[in-house]
Amino acid sequence: MKDPYSWPGQATELVMRDAESALGECSCLPWEWATFGYPGRAPLPVALEALTLAQKINPNNIGDHSLPFRQAGHKQTEHGFDGTQRLEREAIASLVQLAGGDPATTGGYLCEGGTSANLAGLWMGRNYLRAQPGAKRTVIITTRLAHYSILKAADILGFNPNDIIYAPCNRSGGISVCDITELAYRLQSERITGVLFVCTAGSTMMGSVDDVSQVNELRAGLRLAGISTYIHVDAAFGGFVLPFLAKPVRFGFDQGADSVVIDPHKMGGVPFGCGAILYREQYAGPVAVKAPYLNSEQDWTINGSRSGANAVALWAVLEEQxxxxxxxxxxxxxxxxxxxxxxxxxxxxxxxxxxxxxxxxxxxxxxxxxxxxxxxxxxxxxxxxxxxxxxxxxxxxxxxxxxxxxxxxxxxxxxxxxxxxxxxxx
Ligand SMILES: Cc1ncc(COP(=O)(O)O)c(C=O)c1O
Missing domain, CATH: 3.90.1150.10 (Aspartate Aminotransferase, domain 1)
Structure with a gap:
């Protein structure tokens, strides 16, 4: 045990020797083995180079710098990090394109990974639905193949287990829409006024993809029944895979999604600690809070300070590859x-x-x-x-x-x- 009031520290060489020996205990690290259970890969050399370069400056990309908000005249959150904010803006615009969106009206920011990006998306969905006229109760509709981070986010956001409705899946593991229709109409009798659909594009266990466009087709009918909807898509793994298939699979904004999660730290070759939440610009408002010490005076991200170095690493990967x-x-x-x-x-x-x-x-x-x-x-x-x-x-x-x-x-x-x-x- 260290004395909490007096700890002189150690010589750098000793610290580094201990750190190296701890790294030696990480048998996954060389990425040379058949690590079939694990969705990680060696970071691309360009990502490491860019990250190392940027980390020396330690840029803080706090807030959202993406295109729609810049165009709408929102003030820069923090001065002094213009370069890394710009690279994040460019990287987010590329991810938005991968997710079938228009970078002029779809924003986003980088965060620690899929878990916090899902929390951010569900937060937007919940607040948007809660703000609708006459709103009473919101439920989540998803499938058993959704990632457990959805349940974590639901719990943090105050949903009870009985606010989560599991829809059946079809033979391919995608959400079964015709059964949902029946289910959704039943919601009316339970005085449910909002449905937050959570679709998965690349499920953790089997890589199945929910058909977002079919879910989107339910919305008009639900609106007539007085039920507002929001579609969040968890493409944490699939976001860097589905657009690159020989026959690309569409899963995002062009299919009706309101927010999409993509993790550059899975197939994207960026070191861990790099996820992304992307959203249509109108969903920033419902989660915006006053941020007294920021130049922008408001913030709608989940995070406070954020690594600008991760933005540089992702940008470098996209540019090079x-x-x-x-x-x-x-x-x-x-x-x-x-x-x-x-x-x-x-x-x-x-x-x-x-x-x-x-x-x-x-x-x-x-x-x-x-x-x-x-x-x-x-x-x-x-x-x-x-x-x-x-x-x-x-x-x-x-x-x-x-x-x-x-x-x-x-x-x-x-x-x-x-x-x-x-x-x-x-
Ligand atoms: C579909 C899906 N969503 C979310 C996550 C959580 O991502 P993270 O571990 O980056 O928080 C994972 C992780 O494997 C996933 O497969």
Missing amino acids: GFDQLAKCVQQCIALRDYARELLDQVDHFQVHVGQTNQLCLEITDLSVVERLASRVCNHPYYMHVAPFPRRFDDPNCQEGRALKMILMPHHTKQMVDEFVRQVKL
Whole structure:
């Protein structure tokens, strides 16, 4: 234990030696192994270079600098960081384009990752719905395949468990819209006046994508029934994958989304600590608060101080890679996914589910093998998790089964897949 009132510190060399030895304990770090359970990749060299350069200056990009707010004459939040604010503005505009939006009317900012970006999106949705004339009760409609950060955000924002309605899924794991219609009309009898739809574009367990345009089509009918709606899309993983597929999948603003989450720190090659929330400009107002010491006098971000260095790293990746190289990388991962799928389809105790991203979901159909499987795949080099997975997509209340998610990242190879298949044949 250190004396809390007197701690002289240590020589830099000793501190760095201890730090290096701690890093040596992180066996995921070299990114050379078959880390199939983990949606991370080695940061791109240009991201590291840009980050290191910017961190020396330690820019603080507090507030929102994106285009619509600049154009509308909102004041700069803080003077002195013009360069990194500009690069964030440019990077956000590129992400907005990936999400099918118009950078002139769709803003956003970088934050720590998907969890805080989802909180930001749900915050906007809740406040917007709450501000509608005659608003009483708002519920969230999502599916069992939504990421757990949605439940965390819902809890923080004061939703009760019975304010979360799970819609069934179709055979591809996407939200089943016709069943939702029935459900939504039932809401009227429960005096529900607002529905916050949470769609997932690249679900964590299987890479499935909810059809946002179909959800969007429900809105007119609900409006007639006196129910206001908001659509939040969690594309934390899919945002850097779906636009780069050979046949790009649309999931965002052009499909009717009001806010979208994309994580550059997953497939984007930017080090961890870099997520993004994007939103139509009208949703900033409902969450804006007075910020007495900022030049802008108001702030609508979840964060206070934010890393300007992350903005530089993301901007550098987008500039250097262009959309073309990012697409090439995604398509290589998809080819490896298809290779793995063919082999794993032959393994008796798996049912292989394929979504639209570079991952597979290996549902374990024979639960007697779970322990033996876990002993082979949960640690080095695979770092997989045996996780709950719905046994039936059409019944949100069905019993849970077990599954492994297998993510094929840029550092994975066919040899790694072959060895994995040998291991899981048992
Ligand atoms: C779909 C989805 N949303 C949100 C998250 C949470 O992201 P983060 O870990 O960056 O907070 C994840 C993480 O894997 C995810 O897959």
